[in-house]
Amino acid sequence: MTSPAAPRRRARRPEWAGRNYSLLTAASIITNLGSHGALIAAAFAVLESGGDGGDVGLVAAARTLPLVLFLLIGGAIADRLPRHRVMVAANALNCVSQAAFAVLVLAGDPQLWQMMALTALCGTGQAFFNPAAEGMLLSSVSGEHANRAFALFRMAMHGAAIGGAALGGAMIAAVGPGWVLAVDAAAFALAGALRAFLDVSHIPARGAGGGLLADLRDGWKEVSGRPWLWAIVAQFSVVVAVVGAAESVYGPLVAEDELGGAAPWGAALGAFGAGTLAGAVLMMRWKPRRLLLAGTLCVFPLAAPSAALAVPLPTLGLAAVMFVSGVTIEVFGVSWMTALHQEIPEDKFSRVSAYDWFGSVAMLPLATALAGPAESAFGRREALWGCSALVVLVTAAVLFVPDVRNLTRRTKQVAGASPAAGASADAEGPVGRLG
Incomplete structure (x- = not known):
């Protein structure tokens, strides 16, 4: 029984x-x-x-x-x-x-x-x-x-x-x-x-192929053959760099000089963390049909924290801005991972992920190193407004890529399926880092 x-x-x-x-x-x-x-x-x-x-x-x-x-x-x-x-x-x-x-x-x-x-x-x-x-x-x-x-x-x-x-x-x-x-x-x-x-055991054994350089070239072909993929990787090389510089260099300085010390900045970062949790909860229920369009539109609010520091907003206002940006970056993050899962062949997941990671972090050391000289040359407020403007400009540019606007979600997808490179979606069905 x-x-x-x-x-x-x-x-x-x-x-x-x-x-x-x-x-x-x-x-x-x-x-x-x-x-x-x-x-x-x-x-x-x-x-x-x-x-x-x-x-x-x-x-x-x-x-x-x-x-x-x-x-x-x-x-x-x-x-x-x-x-x-x-x-x-x-x-x-x-x-x-x-x-x-x-x-x-x-x-x-x-x-x-x-x-x-x-x-x-x-x-x-x-x-x-x-x-x-x-x-x-x-x-x-x-x-x-x-x-x-x-x-x-x-x-x-x-x-x-x-x-x-x-x-x-x-x-x-x-x-x-x-x-x-x-x-x-x-x-x-x-x-x-x-x-x-x-x-x-469920992952097919990889057949014999070329050497390491051949694998890297194969991964690059996978990235470069999909305009939505390389465009967003290029976008985030700038977004991660300027947001990272603003938050790691300018944020503590503004907090120390104009907001009363480390505690307000800690509260703002805590609000961002709370926002990412809220965004993840939202994405457990919301499945936007146009994955990358929804995700990319949610990158625009990442310009707001730099602008809030440039003003600067009081602690409560800054925390509210950081919370909203935390929510929206999670919308992008989940949509992005879902698009990769749907569109990239399983045997190339890690190589494509490596190019994605590389694009996200490659310019970050340079941006943080140049943050101090930029402040000396233009002023802190102007540098922060520049960070904000760059986020808006590169995100707007990505929306000119048709596949970013049109890639849609497939309701039923076998993990690791291999759609044609650059295919945007089935028009008939409901288909399609920082964070």
Whole structure:
């Protein structure tokens, strides 16, 4: 006789949240809890060792540079080897580098070059991890449920990031940055163990092909052959750069000089985080038919925080602007992931993701480096208005690409299907990073 409790147990998890999706989500929550606290801890470790703001910037750059250098290679390798093995290996590298960083800090008197070298190793691990992880996530859900699955995944990640930053800050105050770095190393170890259990039996074995350069060329053909794809990647190379410069350089300065210190800026960033959670909740229910049109229109509000800092708005107004921009960037983020899942062949997921990541981060170090000289040359307010104008201009330009306006959602899609390059949609049916 069947137990009446059995159907209730099965109903606790939606049918689209399969084993791989659940493992990926759980592992990402763990690593986000650790990593966002560790980012704060690394900065305080530099300061406590006698460094200044310039030294903090050097350590941050040491993380970003290998990310830019190795992303495309990481994407090619992730489409050549089993993705879960690439993810586990990257997690192992991150675990070792963060553990060594923690030991240095706890032992006392870490040298700047040592912190830069270990942070660079962590960035290298991320360069190989990110394309493999996104490719694995894209292959873990069916097209019919992709929108909801990606929204829930991003909501979990954002929630963990907010919690990790808050927990990390509290731990730094209580026990120091070294222990936060140690917790991050443990988080990478646990997440890597979970990812080792991912099932890749459903992913077709990749046939023999050319070398690494051939794989990179193949990935580039996939990107360049789809106008909607390369146009939005180019758009976000500018958007991420100027928004990153405004928030990492100008935001704290405006808060210190005109809003009363770090607390108002922290509140504004918290409002942005709350907005991303709200946006993810919205996208679990809303499935815009024209994926990229809806997503691109929701990029325009990213110009508002820079404008709010230029005025500057009082703390409550700035927080409201940041909340709205958090909501809208999630609309874009989920729509973008759904479009990639729908349009890109499964065996090229990671290479395309690598080009996407590369476009998003390539100009960020340059933009943050030029933020100070731009302020000196034009003034802070003018520089912020310039950031806002650039977001509007490049986003408006993308809307001139027909496929961005016309790509529509397919209601039923086999994960990893391979539509023709550049195909915008079936006109008859309901079909079609920062965040």
